[in-house]
Amino acid sequence: MEIKENTISILVNNKPDVMARIAGTFSGRGFNIETIAVNVTKDPNISKIILTIFGNQDTITKIEKQLKRMLDVIQVDDLTGRDAIRREMILVRMKTTEEQRTQLTKTIDTYKWKIVSSSPDYCIVEITGHRDDIENALAILEPLGIDDFTRTGTVALARQNNNSRG
Amino acid sequence: MKLTGAQILFKVLKQENVDTIFGYPGGSVMDIYDELFRHEDIKHFLVRHEQGAIHAADGYARASGKIGVCLVTSGPGATNTVTGIANAYMDSIPIVVMTGQVPVSLIGNDAFQEVDITGITRPCTKHNFLVRDPENLARTIKEAFHIARAGRPGPVLIDLPKNVMQALVDDTTLSYPISFSDEETDPIEKDCAEALELIRKSRKPLIFCGGGVILGRAWKEFRTFAKKLNCPVTSSLMGLGAFPGTDPLWLGMLGMHGTYYANMAISNADLLIAVGVRFDDRVTSKVEAFAPHARIIHIDIDPVSIDKTIKADVSIISDCKPVLQLLNEWLSHDPVVTPQEHTKEWRAQIAEWKEKVPLSYCRGEKIKPQYVIETLYELTKGKAIITTEVGQNQMWTAQFYPFEAPNTFISSGGLGTMGFGFPAAIGAQVACPEKLVVDIAGDGSIQMNIQEMATAVQYKLPVKIVILNNGFLGMVRQWQELFYGKRYSQTDMSYAPDFVKLAEAYGATGLRCTKPNEVKATLQKGLDTPGTVVMDFRVEPEEGVFPMVKPGLSLSEMSLGKT
Structure with missing residues (x-):
């Protein structure tokens, strides 16, 4: 069966041990989490977790069943193949020198990225986009001197609400 | 009225009709044991090692059909129960394990006899709780008992810090409405009708039952079902006892050490009706060669079991009792479906296998x-x-x-x-x-x-x-x-x-x-x-x-x- 990237959206009770339970379910069954993003929903007692996982449909079905069995899991939605917006964000700290500053500013303007902090020696660039866009951005910035970066997991939201909790 | 945590614990245990506890005292549970001293209507069995307590609670649960209850102290007391918890988890046995814990103020400080038992048992309990706030105590214990018995049963652990047992709580917390709605179940009629269609077409049917028939207390319905179809029955290790071992339809256990005729039957059947099983590897052996000629009907309460190792042609996710009740009812109204005439040759073939290689052993000088x-x-x-x-x-x-x-x-x-x-x-x-x-x-x-x-x-x-x-x-x-x-x-x-x-x-x-x-x-x-x-x-x-x-x-x- 075809291995593909899957996006799963999970609503869970916002409790201290829930992340450990979810992560444990994955590691215990030999599944690997590719990216993860978590935050509270409009109901502060409920958190939404967006996971991306590589695997075939069989594996994904098994994961979903395991997740649904957990008591703190309220809902599991497979967004893979559904019409959904997917975004990652990355903060890139660039070493800035006199020589490449112009080039860097030009590049950032061209791609409509944002400088969110700058000092004589460094600046931090904020980029959001699809995972591929982020990969591209990193490739473009690499020759200009990346010092370090932090990248979020994918967040995703279906364009249409197919069920009660969205 | 104000009650201590320990008093609330016993109040709720009695509401849950607990009259038997297997346990072993220690520093963190002394307040619970002190309270136990006042409750003559709860019989406590003092074991000699905490592993003994958890297995005894397990045996108690299996023999009685009730929830087994186990009480141990923090640290080594708690870790000594882990094997027994994993054991109950694998066999879906309802147990509530109460472990002592160091006071909340000391948690995370590597205190004497402190261990993160909820962390350790997360993958081998159905669920577990650490009660940090005495206000949540009564509710948590109730939840634990509910979870242990609901759906596919299993062990639930409650970690009880010493200060929570000593805390004074207003009794009114107990009247806090705690109700659990029955879990939603999908309608089974359509799947059952499909199953019946496969049964109608089958010439070589075989029924395979597991622990789910026993845990679901569906043995009466199960026996009726097998009799109505006049269909041979085999089982997993956990299913032994669900069907009478002396019945002519009984083939004994299948799998790695199954009988010759049960394994031959499964290898030649054209229909396998699997009830309350999870297709363990000791049952299937080589998965690709398991029941190679059979369509498979899989009835189980746990969706995770369905298509986990063996793909089903018809799957019915449900407690097996209502499924068997419905099928039995339909079979009574529609005797045509009963493939008794069609399966005559099949039963003769099985009788031949039984005759050819019965269970046997050689006598000798020494005791066999x-x-x-x-x-x-x-x-x-x-x-x-x-x-x-x-x-x-x-x-x-x-x-x-x-x-x-x-x-x-x-x-x-x-x-x-x-x-x-x-x-x-x-x-x-x-x-x-x-x-x-x-x-x-x-x-x-x-x-x-x-x-x-x-x-x-x-x-x-x-x-x-x-x-x-x-x-x-x-x-x-x-x-x-x-x-x-x-x-x-x-x-x-x-x-x-x-x-x-x-x-x-x-x-x-x-x-x-x-x-x-x-x-x-x-x-x-x-x-x-x-x-x-x-x-x-x-x-x-x-x-x-x-x-x-x-x-x-x-x-x-x-x-x-x-x-």
């Missing part, structure tokens, strides 16, 4: 373990509750003791825990004081929890222990004989205590038997002697369990041993 079990069956007329340890003793019991009734065979199925049988027998005896409870053990596994002899004697529990003493870790030895060039690496157990003297030292009765012609008399004497009895049968050291399907082969490729 299978003979001990057969004789035990004869003397108990199949009416005893039998627990087993794990290994050859367990497989021979499954083969040679035909179980008539559910919950009379108590064995560690999924985890394969040596040392389970004896404490489980203690729990079963507590649950069923009027019944004869026998632990069939090996000389290896009995030594894993032998300290519970003191518990059995202290509470005057007349548990009978049959040791099939072959001086080896027999099942591992058998694998070494067959697959590792007879290199018996670390399986010689011939240095063992004198079990008769050991029994006497504990205040029990010890009997020894070395000759085949004395087996019956020894068993009779052991069963007739009041109190705890240990019977040490010196059996043929290198006897094997057969039939055997070697790992990686299909079920039809059995080694039959010396017949």
Whole structure:
């Protein structure tokens, strides 16, 4: 069966041990989490977790069943193949020198990225986009001197609400 | 009115009709034990090791159909229960484990006897709780009991910090409305109709039942179903007792040590009706060659079991009782569906297999373990509750003791825990004081929890222990004989205590038997002697369990041993 990237959206009770339970379910069954993003929903007692996982449909079905069995899991939605917006964000700290500053500013303007902090020696660039866009951005910035970066997991939201909790 | 946490704990335990606890005190649970002192209506059994407590609670749950309750202290008390928790989790047994914990203010400080037991048991409990706030205590205990028994049952652990047990809480918290709605279940009619269609078309049907039939208390419906179809029945280890072992439709257990005819039937069937099973690897052996000609109907309460290893043609996710009830009702109105006429040849074929290779063993100079079990069956007329340890003793019991009734065979199925049988027998005896409870053990596994002899004697529990003493870790030895060039690496157990003297030292009765012609008399004497009895049968050291399907082969490729 075809291995593909899957996006799963999970609503869970916002409790201290829930992340450990979810992560444990994955590691215990030999599944690997590719990216993860978590935050509270409009109901502060409920958190939404967006996971991306590589695997075939069989594996994904098994994961979903395991997740649904957990008591703190309220809902599991497979967004893979559904019409959904997917975004990652990355903060890139660039070493800035006199020589490449112009080039860097030009590049950032061209791609409509944002400088969110700058000092004589460094600046931090904020980029959001699809995972591929982020990969591209990193490739473009690499020759200009990346010092370090932090990248979020994918967040995703279906364009249409197919069920009660969205 | 203000109550302490410990008082609230007992109030809720009584609301949950708990009258039996297996446990062991320690620093973090002293407030609970102090409160227990005032509750004569709750019987506490003091074990000698916490593993004994959790297995006893497990045996109690299996024999009684109620929730087993276990109480231990923090740190090592809690970690000593982990094997038993994992055991109950694998076999879906409802247990509530209460562990002490250091005061909340000390959690995370590497305090004396502190361990993160909720962290440790997360993957082997159905759910677990750490109660940080006394206000949540009553509610959490109620939830724990609900979760343990709901749906597919399992163990639930509640970690109770010492300060929470000491805290004073307003009693009104208890009247806080706590209700649990029944879990939503999908309608089963459509799936059942599809199943019936497959049954109608089948010429070689086989029913395969598992522990779900027993846990779902559906054995009556199950028996009716099999009878209506006049369809042969096999089961997993956990399913033994769901169908009478003396019924002509019964084929015995299937799988690695299943009967020749059960494995041949599954390998040739055109329809497999699997009820309350999860297709464990000891059942399927080589998955690709499992039931190769059969359409599969899979009925199970746990969606995770469906299509996990074996793909079903029709799957019905439900408690098996309502499914069987519905199918039985339809079968009564529509006798045409019953493929009795169509399956005549199939039943003749199975009868032929039964005739050709029955379960058997060679008699010899020395006592054969299978003979001990057969004789035990004869003397108990199949009416005893039998627990087993794990290994050859367990497989021979499954083969040679035909179980008539559910919950009379108590064995560690999924985890394969040596040392389970004896404490489980203690729990079963507590649950069923009027019944004869026998632990069939090996000389290896009995030594894993032998300290519970003191518990059995202290509470005057007349548990009978049959040791099939072959001086080896027999099942591992058998694998070494067959697959590792007879290199018996670390399986010689011939240095063992004198079990008769050991029994006497504990205040029990010890009997020894070395000759085949004395087996019956020894068993009779052991069963007739009041109190705890240990019977040490010196059996043929290198006897094997057969039939055997070697790992990686299909079920039809059995080694039959010396017949």
